[in-house]
Amino acid sequence: MVKDVWRYLRAERANQLAALCELLRIPSISAQREHAPDVQRAAEWLALRLRAIGLEEVAVQPTAGHPVVLGQTPQQPGRPTVLIYGHYDVQPPDPLALWTTPPFEPTVRRGRLYARGAADDKGQLFIHLAVLEAWQRAGGGCPVNVKLLLEGEEEIGSPQLPPLLRARARELACDVVLVSDTHMLGPRTPSITAGLRGICCCEIVVRTAARDLHSGNWGGAVANPLQVLAELLVACKDPRSGKVRIPGFYDAVKPLPAHWRRALSETPHDDAALAKALGAPALFGERGQSTLARIGARPTFEVNGVVGGYAGEGIKTVLPCEARAKVSLRLVPDQSPTQVLAALKRHLAACAPPHARVSVRVLENSAPAVRLDTDFPELEAARRAITRVFGRAPLLSLEGGSVPIVAEFERTLKRPTLLLGFGLPDDNLHAPNEKLDLAMFERGTRTVALLLAELAAARA
Amino acid sequence: MVKDVWRYLRAERANQLAALCELLRIPSISAQREHAPDVQRAAEWLALRLRAIGLEEVAVQPTAGHPVVLGQTPQQPGRPTVLIYGHYDVQPPDPLALWTTPPFEPTVRRGRLYARGAADDKGQLFIHLAVLEAWQRAGGGCPVNVKLLLEGEEEIGSPQLPPLLRARARELACDVVLVSDTHMLGPRTPSITAGLRGICCCEIVVRTAARDLHSGNWGGAVANPLQVLAELLVACKDPRSGKVRIPGFYDAVKPLPAHWRRALSETPHDDAALAKALGAPALFGERGQSTLARIGARPTFEVNGVVGGYAGEGIKTVLPCEARAKVSLRLVPDQSPTQVLAALKRHLAACAPPHARVSVRVLENSAPAVRLDTDFPELEAARRAITRVFGRAPLLSLEGGSVPIVAEFERTLKRPTLLLGFGLPDDNLHAPNEKLDLAMFERGTRTVALLLAELAAARA
Numbered sequence: 001m002v003k004d005v006w007r008y009l010r011a012e013r014a015n016q017l018a019a020l021c022e023l024l025r026i027p028s029i030s031a032q033r034e035h036a037p038d039v040q041r042a043a044e045w046l047a048l049r050l051r052a053i054g055l056e057e058v059a060v061q062p063t064a065g066h067p068v069v070l071g072q073t074p075q076q077p078g079r080p081t082v083l084i085y086g087h088y089d090v091q092p093p094d095p096l097a098l099w100t101t102p103p104f105e106p107t108v109r110r111g112r113l114y115a116r117g118a119a120d121d122k123g124q125l126f127i128h129l130a131v132l133e134a135w136q137r138a139g140g141g142c143p144v145n146v147k148l149l150l151e152g153e154e155e156i157g158s159p160q161l162p163p164l165l166r167a168r169a170r171e172l173a174c175d176v177v178l179v180s181d182t183h184m185l186g187p188r189t190p191s192i193t194a195g196l197r198g199i200c201c202c203e204i205v206v207r208t209a210a211r212d213l214h215s216g217n218w219g220g221a222v223a224n225p226l227q228v229l230a231e232l233l234v235a236c237k238d239p240r241s242g243k244v245r246i247p248g249f250y251d252a253v254k255p256l257p258a259h260w261r262r263a264l265s266e267t268p269h270d271d272a273a274l275a276k277a278l279g280a281p282a283l284f285g286e287r288g289q290s291t292l293a294r295i296g297a298r299p300t301f302e303v304n305g306v307v308g309g310y311a312g313e314g315i316k317t318v319l320p321c322e323a324r325a326k327v328s329l330r331l332v333p334d335q336s337p338t339q340v341l342a343a344l345k346r347h348l349a350a351c352a353p354p355h356a357r358v359s360v361r362v363l364e365n366s367a368p369a370v371r372l373d374t375d376f377p378e379l380e381a382a383r384r385a386i387t388r389v390f391g392r393a394p395l396l397s398l399e400g401g402s403v404p405i406v407a408e409f410e411r412t413l414k415r416p417t418l419l420l421g422f423g424l425p426d427d428n429l430h431a432p433n434e435k436l437d438l439a440m441f442e443r444g445t446r447t448v449a450l451l452l453a454e455l456a457a458a459r460a
Numbered sequence: 461m462v463k464d465v466w467r468y469l470r471a472e473r474a475n476q477l478a479a480l481c482e483l484l485r486i487p488s489i490s491a492q493r494e495h496a497p498d499v500q501r502a503a504e505w506l507a508l509r510l511r512a513i514g515l516e517e518v519a520v521q522p523t524a525g526h527p528v529v530l531g532q533t534p535q536q537p538g539r540p541t542v543l544i545y546g547h548y549d550v551q552p553p554d555p556l557a558l559w560t561t562p563p564f565e566p567t568v569r570r571g572r573l574y575a576r577g578a579a580d581d582k583g584q585l586f587i588h589l590a591v592l593e594a595w596q597r598a599g600g601g602c603p604v605n606v607k608l609l610l611e612g613e614e615e616i617g618s619p620q621l622p623p624l625l626r627a628r629a630r631e632l633a634c635d636v637v638l639v640s641d642t643h644m645l646g647p648r649t650p651s652i653t654a655g656l657r658g659i660c661c662c663e664i665v666v667r668t669a670a671r672d673l674h675s676g677n678w679g680g681a682v683a684n685p686l687q688v689l690a691e692l693l694v695a696c697k698d699p700r701s702g703k704v705r706i707p708g709f710y711d712a713v714k715p716l717p718a719h720w721r722r723a724l725s726e727t728p729h730d731d732a733a734l735a736k737a738l739g740a741p742a743l744f745g746e747r748g749q750s751t752l753a754r755i756g757a758r759p760t761f762e763v764n765g766v767v768g769g770y771a772g773e774g775i776k777t778v779l780p781c782e783a784r785a786k787v788s789l790r791l792v793p794d795q796s797p798t799q800v801l802a803a804l805k806r807h808l809a810a811c812a813p814p815h816a817r818v819s820v821r822v823l824e825n826s827a828p829a830v831r832l833d834t835d836f837p838e839l840e841a842a843r844r845a846i847t848r849v850f851g852r853a854p855l856l857s858l859e860g861g862s863v864p865i866v867a868e869f870e871r872t873l874k875r876p877t878l879l880l881g882f883g884l885p886d887d888n889l890h891a892p893n894e895k896l897d898l899a900m901f902e903r904g905t906r907t908v909a910l911l912l913a914e915l916a917a918a919r920a
Contacts, residue, residue: 216861278673315764
């Protein structure tokens with residue numbers, strides 16, 4: 001029966017990719033108010049699609065923010081239930097000038113589909129829609145009970161999802177949560193993600209005067225807010241050791257367990273090759289930690305953007321009155337986003353010089369880190385499916401990104417989560433020229449189709 | 461006869477301001493290529509105006525950049541010759557959101573004319589056009605020979621003017637150069653500017669990867685260019701002492717001469733009142749120097765703008781690959797812009813960490829500082845004119861800004877320059893809500909009208 005499903009997937013691949021491209025054309029950027037109608041449109045497009053492939057109870061569920069799309073296969077008692085989560089919102093596409101083809105005009109080049117959201121996460125959630133369609137049309141129906149939960153606010157921290165999850169905990173009850181929003185270590189190094197970092201974000205605002213000033217007339221007399229901001233950023237991260245300097249920042253961070261140290265040391269990795277692939281003169285990060293540990297197992301402080309003064313052509317000799325930095329901190333298990341933000345605020349207040357007003361605005365997308373169980377039957381089933389499709393057994397990996405809702409799944413649904421992503425490290429997530437490798441898409445559909453059969457067989 | 465000229469100025473004031481507003485409506489932003497046609501239009505507007513008020517040899521002189529407008533009163537042998545310099549280009553108006561009324565829609569509120577260029581320098585050069593018109597129409601002709609030189613590139617460092625000055629040194633020969641592009645210490649503290657700081661500018665570019673990266677997937681593994689830029693800015697200016705840290709930066713700086721130390725100490729000034737007027741929590745600058753010395757007599761390092769990463773709404777968890785800072789340094793006498801830029805480049809190269817590529821692009825608007833002679837007959841005549849119009853004798857001041865061409869006047873024409881500005885310290889030059897105090901405009905026209913008569917009488 002899986003063979004029939006695989007055959008259907010091969011035959012219908014072009015049609016399914018054409019449908020994915022329709023979804024990719026909708027600029028569903030959750031961070032920007034002006035795109036709220038596009039986020040809504042993407043939700044409605046998905047609901048239509050779910051109905052078309054035979055799902056039931058399909059609904060575009062309004063929230064205080066962007067909507068959630070729900071749907072399920074015909075539920076049959078006695079079968080295992082899988083809750084599949086994905087998100088249809090995307091990151092802003094700028095800087096636009098650096099895209100080879102426009103972000104919302106999906107384009108295939110050399111076996112890769114380029115578009116904002118191609119991998120994160122429209123392309124990956126589409127793997128599940130493709131598989132469900134194939135089971136419905138060619139496999140005699142889905143062998144397990146699937147519930148779909150597709151949200152439109154992952155890129156802004158899933159603020160509406162936890163209450164919805166709690167309110168609908170019974171409807172969404174399941175045996176396992178399945179999420180494809182991560183990446184494998186490489187096309188020939190299949191992996192299952194067993195850890196994600198947490199995140200918290202804020203904006204630091206520095207003001208030194210009531211209005212912009214002439215840098216000749218006043219330079220030297222009044223502080224420069226961009227200079228003060230630079231001082232604050234350096235006060236937050238040591239230029240030499242790469243360590244975060246916020247007092248107490250590392251207090252809750254425990255040493256990595258031995259089995260994870262071993263797993264990371266056994267993961268194929270080459271610093272020089274990575275630097276070359278990224279175009280970096282050299283890698284840099286916390287002293288005394290390996291690159292894989294720095295990505296998956298150590299917290300960070302990163303400036304995501306700075307604005308202040310003149311950004312146009314040539315020069316404007318202005319002494320600006322304000323400078324802003326958007327900052328995000330990635331967290332590891334046992335670090336509390338709330339406590340980290342409070343510590344950052346205290347640190348900035350302590351470092352603020354008397355000639356500047358420094359304020360911190362917390363951005364609402366905090367999530368704690370998760371480190372998942374690595375020994376449960378559904379993970380074993382996924383291992384078997386990957387091994388068969390990819391031709392080798394998957395490794396376990398710790399990923400540096402965050403999927404804010406995963407911690408909440410564990411807490412509310414009390415079932416394990418399986419992070420079965422089919423992206424690749426060079427997919428340019430959150431950056432220009434985001435892409436999805438079509439070979440990974442194909443293997444993804446084959447793997448998930450097989451996994452659903454394995455889960456059904458395990459229970460039977 | 462000056463009485464007739466003053467009477468004409470009073471009678472025609474509304475018409476003259478209406479004409480000034482026409483000029484202010486032209487967005488002649490020299491730094492931005494898209495505005496080159498506007499700069500040309502402003503030049504042509506001025507040429508028409510000069511012809512209308514009876515000037516001769518009026519020409520819009522093309523250069524490799526923006527044009528220069530020339531004109532002169534009917535020249536009569538035996539009379540002193542005054543070369544009046546002004547500039548009709550303006551600074552970019554952004555941030556636009558902070559203007560109360562649009563920058564190129566001149567608006568009068570409570571005796572002040574608000575527009576980009578109102579004080580710097582369209583409004584001030586218009587003082588001279590108003591006076592020449594008044595002498596022509598009501599005073600029996602201008603009592604001295606005036607040559608006008610109006611340029612369109614002051615705000616980008618006057619790159620085309622030095623060669624033009626050298627090529628036309630004989631045509632532009634004069635007894636004194638008169639420039640109104642500075643400010644007085646206050647409406648009740650008239651002053652003549654006797655010193656300007658020099659300037660040199662550059663853009664610092666930091667790159668740490670070939671493309672933007674996901675700050676979760678790569679944060680901790682690859683350096684952040686905004687963080688590296690912050691480190692470099694702190695390496696250029698000490699957070700505590702406010703001193704520039706570029707090795708050799710102060711080598712050529714000599715202590716301020718005793719007569720200037722005395723003059724500054726006798727200038728009315730109040731740090732607390734200034735901080736309040738500027739809306740600054742506290743003033744800040746080089747430790748051990750008074751505020752007036754820090755503005756007029758000490759060099760600075762100022763960040764004029766920083767660009768990097770995400771600047772939009774909400775957050776984008778990007779690890780940008782590039783960050784840029786526009787930087788200007790104000791210089792004092794004996795500092796060489798070329799040497800200072802070379803020292804800055806060396807310092808940044810020495811500070812650049814192995815994980816970043818740091819480059820420096822010099823912006824072409826360098827000028828050395830000038831400190832003018834304070835004892836020549838035309839300065840005495842200006843003192844007398846100011847004393848009569850303002851009701852008190854002017855002080856001498858050292859201004860922090862730069863008028864790049866002034867040093868070149870001294871060098872090429874070998875005649876003294878009189879910096880007779882009628883702006884005020886709170887004119888918001890280079891900032892939103894730039895304004896010209898109309899009472900200062902009126903006193904300026906009366907002062908200059910009288911000065912020309914004084915210069916004629918002194919020679920007669």
